[in-house]
Amino acid sequence: MPIVVDIDVMLARRKMSVGELADRVGITPANLAVLKNGRAKAVRFTTLESLCQVLDCQPGDLLRWEAAAEGDPDDDLRAAG
Template identity: 75%
Template sequence: MPVVVDLDVMLARRKMPVGEFAAAVGLSPANVAVLKNGRAKAIRFSTLERICEVLGCQPGDILRWEPDGD
């Protein structure tokens, strides 16, 4: 997957449990798991904005691009 979600890294840095994060952002814990595991196909800008607001970070702290191994 070329776009990698580093949400688990940011949660660890902030020492924030998934349940607390999910409630603060307004996502279900299951949807947070989808993001953390890289299974999400899309994310709304409003959700990304709320994630950055809650974690005090920039979108680039959460999302990064990696080239395929082709």
């Protein structure tokens, strides 16, 4: 997937646990795990705003785009769409 989620990086910088972040943002640890592991299909702006507020960062500190590797199965889906 070309969108990479760097929540783990910000958690380490802030010395915060996943459980504490989930509690302070108001989402379940399971939903936060889905987001931070790159399995989420979407993220609400309100959730992104809360993450940025709690972690004192910008959206670009949490999300970045990487070009898909050659032969990535997702390339076929994008080309067909």
